[in-house]
Amino acid sequence: MMTSRLFRRILKTLGLGAYFTFALGPVIWIAMMSLKDSNDVIASPPKFVFTPTLENYKAITVGQHANNVETVKPDYPKYFLNTLIIASATVAVSLLLGTFAAYSLARFSFRFKEDIAFTFLSFRFAPELMIILPLYVVFQKTGLIDSFSGLTLAYQLITLPFLIWVLRGFFEDIPREIEQAARVDGYTWWGVFRRISLPLVKPGIAAVVILSFIFAWNNFIFSMILGGERTQTITLGILGFIGYERVLWGQMAAATMICVIPELILAFFVQHYIIRGLTFGAVKG
Amino acid sequence: MTDHALRTHRPDPPHGKLPYLLTFPALIALIGILYPFVLGVYYTFTNYTLTEPGNIQWVGLANYVEIFRNIDFWQAFGLTFIFAASVVLIELALGLGVALLLKDAFFGIRILRSFLIIPMMIPPIVSALMWKVILLPTNQGVLNHILGLAGIRPVAWLGDSSTALVSLILIDVWIYSPFAVLIFLAGLQSMPKEPYEAARVDGASGWFMFRKLTLPLLTPCIVLVTLFRLIDSLKVFDIIYATTKGGPAGATMTLHMQSYFEAIRWFRMGRGMVYLFILWALCFIFSKALSRLWTKVLMR
Numbered sequence: 269m270m271t272s273r274l275f276r277r278i279l280k281t282l283g284l285g286a287y288f289t290f291a292l293g294p295v296i297w298i299a300m301m302s303l304k305d306s307n308d309v310i311a312s313p314p315k316f317v318f319t320p321t322l323e324n325y326k327a328i329t330v331g332q333h334a335n336n337v338e339t340v341k342p343d344y345p346k347y348f349l350n351t352l353i354i355a356s357a358t359v360a361v362s363l364l365l366g367t368f369a370a371y372s373l374a375r376f377s378f379r380f381k382e383d384i385a386f387t388f389l390s391f392r393f394a395p396e397l398m399i400i401l402p403l404y405v406v407f408q409k410t411g412l413i414d415s416f417s418g419l420t421l422a423y424q425l426i427t428l429p430f431l432i433w434v435l436r437g438f439f440e441d442i443p444r445e446i447e448q449a450a451r452v453d454g455y456t457w458w459g460v461f462r463r464i465s466l467p468l469v470k471p472g473i474a475a476v477v478i479l480s481f482i483f484a485w486n487n488f489i490f491s492m493i494l495g496g497e498r499t500q501t502i503t504l505g506i507l508g509f510i511g512y513e514r515v516l517w518g519q520m521a522a523a524t525m526i527c528v529i530p531e532l533i534l535a536f537f538v539q540h541y542i543i544r545g546l547t548f549g550a551v552k553g
Numbered sequence: 554m555t556d557h558a559l560r561t562h563r564p565d566p567p568h569g570k571l572p573y574l575l576t577f578p579a580l581i582a583l584i585g586i587l588y589p590f591v592l593g594v595y596y597t598f599t600n601y602t603l604t605e606p607g608n609i610q611w612v613g614l615a616n617y618v619e620i621f622r623n624i625d626f627w628q629a630f631g632l633t634f635i636f637a638a639s640v641v642l643i644e645l646a647l648g649l650g651v652a653l654l655l656k657d658a659f660f661g662i663r664i665l666r667s668f669l670i671i672p673m674m675i676p677p678i679v680s681a682l683m684w685k686v687i688l689l690p691t692n693q694g695v696l697n698h699i700l701g702l703a704g705i706r707p708v709a710w711l712g713d714s715s716t717a718l719v720s721l722i723l724i725d726v727w728i729y730s731p732f733a734v735l736i737f738l739a740g741l742q743s744m745p746k747e748p749y750e751a752a753r754v755d756g757a758s759g760w761f762m763f764r765k766l767t768l769p770l771l772t773p774c775i776v777l778v779t780l781f782r783l784i785d786s787l788k789v790f791d792i793i794y795a796t797t798k799g800g801p802a803g804a805t806m807t808l809h810m811q812s813y814f815e816a817i818r819w820f821r822m823g824r825g826m827v828y829l830f831i832l833w834a835l836c837f838i839f840s841k842a843l844s845r846l847w848t849k850v851l852m853r
Contacts, residue, residue: 280654287651288665291672291731297695298683312693313701369579376572384576384583391586393840395788395809398829401816402589402596405606424582432579457571486676488791493817503676507795510682517686524683528675535674539667543735546673550777550847551739 302521309518324522344523347505353416354491354501355484358423359477365424366431367473371461373432374439375447385436388429392548399425400493407494414496422494426487427480430548434479437549438472439465475541482531502527596826603820616827625803625811626828633807633832636718637786640725644782645775647726648733655734656741666738669731677728681795684724685711711796714804721805724792729785733778740774741767773850780843784836808832 301309303320328344372378373385391399403422404413412418442465450460466473491501506527509520535542543551597616601609620626655662672680687696688710697707710720744767752762790809793799799806799814806814808828816825 284651284654284665287647287654288668290727292668294680294683294687294727295671295675297687301686310693312691313698314693314695365578365582368575372572372575376575378572381572384580387583387587388579390837390840393784393836394590395812395829395832395836396790397809397812397816398593398826398833399586399589401812401822401825401829402593405822406589406592421585425586428579428582482674486674486678488676488678488794503678506679506682510685520682521686524675524679527679531674532671535670536667539670542670542673543732543739546732547736547777547781551736551774 298521298524301518302525304518304521306518309521324518325526328519328523328526343500343508344505344526347500347502348526350416350499351485351502354419354423354499355481357416357420358427358484359481361420362424362427362431362480363473363477366428367435370432370435371439371465374436385433388432389548391425391429392433396425396489397493400490404493413494414498416499419491419495419499422490423484423487426483426490430483430545431476431480433548434476434545435469435472437544437552438469438476441472441552442468472541475538475545478534478538479542479545482535485527485531593826594830596823597830599823601822601826603816603822612823616823620824620827625806628803629806629808629811629828630831632718632805633787633789633809636722636725636789636807637783639722640729640786641779641782643722643726644730644733645778647730648778649737649771651730651734652737652741655738666735669734671731672728673731675728677791678795680728681724681792684720684727685796688720712801714801717797717801717804721789721792721796724796725786725789728792729782733782736774736778737771740771744770773847776843776847776850780840780847783843784840787836787839788832 300316300318302324303322304315304318305321305323308315308318328342331342373381400422407413407418407422412421446468447460447464450464451457455463486503487501488503488507491499491504495501495504502523506520506523509516509523538545598611598613599609600612600615655665675683686694688694690697690709690712691707692698692701694707694710696710701707708716711717748766749762752766757765788809789807790813793805793807793810794813797805799810809832812825812828812832814825815821815828
C-alpha cells in the first residue's frame with residue numbers, strides 16, 4: 269500500500285515534469301539563443317554551453333554588430349514604438365466605446381439586446397481575413413491603408429467585442445441591490461454608474477485593459493494586410509529577421525525576448541483573470 | 554462555472570432610449586465591421602481581381618461552382634478538419650490529464666499555474682517562429698539533437714510533407730494546451746466534495762469515480778474548450794504563415810491559408826472570398842451549435 273502510493277506520486281511528478289519541460293523548454297531555448305554570438309547560434313549540433321553575449325540585443329536596439337563595420341540603424345525600436353502607439357490607441361478607443369455598451373447590456377433590458385450581444389460575440393469566431401480583405405479594399409480607396417488611425421479602427425475588431433463581453437460580466441457581478449439602494453437615495457443612472465458601479469469594477473477594467481492590450485500587441489494578420497512600411501508592427505518585424513536574404517536566428521530571438529517580456533510581466537499581474545478573459549467571461553476562475 | 558455567457562435574467566424596468574444611446578457608439582463600430590463583411594460576401598459573386606480594381610463584374614455562382622469542382626479546395630477542406638480535430642482531441646486529453654495531475658500536486662501549484670500563462674501570451678506567430686528554430690532539419694535543430702541522443706535519426710519536420718502537419722499540430726498543442734489545462738483546473742477546483750466522499754464510503758474505485766463523477770461534472774469545461782479550440786483551429790493562420798505557408802507541396806494548405814494565396818498572392822479576390830465565406834459559415838455553425846450545447850449543459 270505504502271509503496272504503491274509512493275510509486276504513484278513519482279509517476280505523477282514525472283508526468284508533470286515532462287509537461288512543464290515541454291511547455292517551458294522552447295522559451296528557455298530561445299532565451300539562451302538570444303544570448304549566443306553569431307557562430308554559436310548556427311552551431312550544429314546546437315550548443316548548450318556557451319559564453320553569453322548581448323551582441324544580438326545591441327544589434328537590434330542600437331545597431332552595433334560585432335565584426336560588422338557598417339552599422340545600419342536598426343528598425344526594431346521603431347516597430348516597438350509603432351506597436352505601442354497602435355495597441356494603446358486601440359485599447360483607449362475600445363474602452364471609451366465599450367464600457368457604456370457593456371454596462372447597458374448588463375443592466376438594462378431592451379429590444380434586440382441579446383441579438384446585439386451575440387453579433388459582437390460572433391466576430392470572435394469569424395476568420396479574420398473575411399473582414400480584413402474587404403476592409404483592405406475600403407482602406408485603399410479611403411487612404412487609410414498604412415495609417416495609425418486606420419489600424420486603430422481595424423484593431424477594434426480584436427478588442428471591442430472582447431472588452432464588451434468580459435466587462436459585461438463584471439458589471440453583472442455587482443449585486444443589483446447596491447445599485448437599487450443608490451437609486452432610492454436619489455442618484456440618477458449616471459450617478460450610480462459613476463459613483464457606484466465604475467469603482468466596483470475597477471479590477472475588472474484593469475484586467476480587461478491589460479488583456480486587450482496584449483491581444484492587440486500580439487496581432488499579426490491585421491497589420492500584415494492593412495499596415496505597411498510606416499506602421500509596421502513588432503510581430504511583422506520579428507518575422508522579418510527570417511527572410512529569403514537573411515536568417516538572423518540570434519537577433520530574432522533577442523527581438524522575441526524584448527517583445528514578450530513586457531507583456532508577460534503585465535500578464536502575471538492579471539493572471540487571476542486570464543481564463544475569464546480568454547473564455548469571454550464564461551469561466552469565472 | 555455556474556454563470557454563463559448566454560445568460561437570461563430578470564429584466565429591469567424600461568429605460569426608454571438610454572440603453573440604445575449607450576450602446577450606439579459600439580453599434581456604429583459594429584456596422585463598421587458588418588459593412589466589410591457584406592462587401593466580402595458581394596465579392597464572392599464577382600470576378601474581382603486586385604490587379605483590375607475598375608473592372609468588377611457580377612458572375613453569379615461561377616466562383617462557387619469552380620471552387621467546388623476544384624480538388625485543391627477539397628484537399629484544403631479535409632486538411633483543415635484533420636488539423637482541427639487533431640488539436641482539439643489532443644488538447645482536451647492533455648489538458649484534462651495535466652489538470653488532474655496539477656490538482657493534487659503537493660507543492661508549487663500556484664507557480665506552475667502561472668508558468669502556463671507564458672505560451673498563451675506570446676504572439677502565436679512568434680511562438681511558431683521559435684518552434685521553427687527548434688524543429689530545424691538535420692542535427693542543427695535542438696529537437697533532432699535531443700532525439701539523436703536517444704538514437705532517433707533526424708527528421709525534417711516542417712520541411713517534409715509527411716511530417717509538416719504533425720509539426721504544426723505540435724506547435725498548436727504547445728501554444729493552446731495550457732488554455733485547456735487552466736479551464737479544467739478551474740472546473741476541478743470548483744467541484745463539490747460530497748459525491749466523492751459518498752462514493753468512497755461505498756467503496757468505488759478511482760476509475761469508476763472518474764468516469765461517473767469527474768467526467769460528467771466536467772462536461773461544461775469540455776464543451777467550452779471544444780468551442781474555443783475548434784473554432785480557432787479551423788481558422789488557423791498565424792502559425793502556418795510563420796512556418797510552412799501551406800507547403801511543402803500543399804501538405805499544410807488549410808482553407809484560411811488558401812484564401813490568403815487566392816486573394817493576396819494571386820489577386821483573385823472573388824475566389825479568395827469564396828474560401829473565406831465557406832470557412833466563416835463553418836465557424837459560425839460550429840460556434841452557434843457549441844454555445845447552444847453549452848447553455849444546455851449548464852441548465853441541466
